[in-house]
Amino acid sequence: MIRILLSTCVALIMGCSSSNKDSETVVFAGEIINPTSDQVVLLKGRIKIDSAKLDDNNRFKFKLPSIENGLYHFNLAPEHQYVYLEKGDSLMVRLNTIYFDESLVFSGSNEESNNFLLELFLATEKEDFSMYSEYYELEPLDFIAKIESLKKDKVAKLKELSSENPISKEAIKLLTGSINYTYYRYLEIYPFQHKRKTAEENFHELPKDFYNYRNKVNYDDHTLTYLRPYYDFMKAHFGNLSYMSCKKDCNNAHEDGSRQLHYKKHKLHLIDSLAIEKELRDNLFRNVAFDYLLKKKDAPENTEIFLKEFKKVSKNNMHIEEIENLYQGITNLQPSRVIPNLTVITFDNESRTLTEISANKKVLFYFWSGANKKQYLDIFNRVSILKEKKPDYELIGINIKTDYNEWKNILSSHGVNPASQYHSDDFKELTEKLVLYPMNKAIITNNTVIVDGFSNIYHN
Structure with missing residues (x-):
């Protein structure tokens, strides 16, 4: 039908x-x-x-x-x-x-190719859950057998599809790449997840041929650059290579204070030595930079060293402006700085700035999007708890990536007080200036001055 x-x-x-x-x-x-x-x-x-x-x-x-x-x-x-x-x-x-x-x-x-690509995408979402919930605990040979079984099923379906429909060689290559790199990624992740799930002290010994698939990896395939399974594999692959090679060759020679810097520099140079396709290189370099700048706040001098090394190996990176803006955003959100004077919209469609909103009071800013109902309902529930825990703070919600009228409908349908809610149409500016990674982020201010620019609404 x-x-x-x-x-x-x-x-x-x-x-x-x-x-x-x-x-x-x-x-x-x-x-x-x-x-x-x-x-x-x-x-x-x-x-x-x-x-x-x-x-x-x-x-x-x-x-x-x-x-x-x-x-x-x-x-x-x-x-x-x-x-x-x-x-x-x-x-x-x-x-x-x-x-x-x-x-x-x-x-x-091309409906067959597109529907099958979508089918692979949805299947991977379900399999990811199974991997983390049960499969990573398996012994290496059992894990390989499970992976091969899942992969074989997808390959058989693709073969059947291509035998019954006129699918081009280019499309077959794309769909095959989606299958292969999905399961290659699981293998890259396995040693780390197995150790975590089983609480083993050391990494489990792997069969000698465990990584044989790496001989088939193409670091210069423009047609796959923006295919999610290919890119996700590359991130896991370089993470594995960097960690294992550093563990083997570096002997923890670096000081604890520069451990993060040492590891990220190691990863940059591995990408530089192996990745060939320009956009793949740029995207992978960007991933390392974001991971370094956001996940662990390093000493300012180490961050300067990292950015210098980044620019050295990743010449003319198409993301360089975004990365520099991120670094500047992080700098501007340090304690004792005044919160960026960004403009947001009230429920009555009036403009207000963040400095106006946070003047002469303690404020906890939190962020949510109408695109993810579970996320915003969880946040609304959390805010109800925080109102009891932090009666001296005003809790201010800022909505992003949602149509203005849809935002108003969400507030009305869930009984949220619009006086404490604001909307932004400029997701790019808000993301760069307030460094909205992850979405559970919170910013705490006292009379416009930042107390904690990198808090988490669930950690307060």
């Missing part, structure tokens, strides 16, 4: 056009149920290709004269998902934002 409805929608939206592989024009259209934004943005990597407004029926349409075959993603703020496109495609997507990934269905040319 869903396929019949989608076929009808495809005909209506695309004007009864069919896939024409002799033409380079690509039509990508869709229908959004319960839209969270009034436009859909199509990107390839970090590059915006085009945007399309939703019409009165919540439908959108891209008509692209000529594009590169490959993996794209479409954003309907605050959500996003993959779409694989080839020249001549006419592809339709239908989704309900309340169950974004689970409701998403593709129809038209």
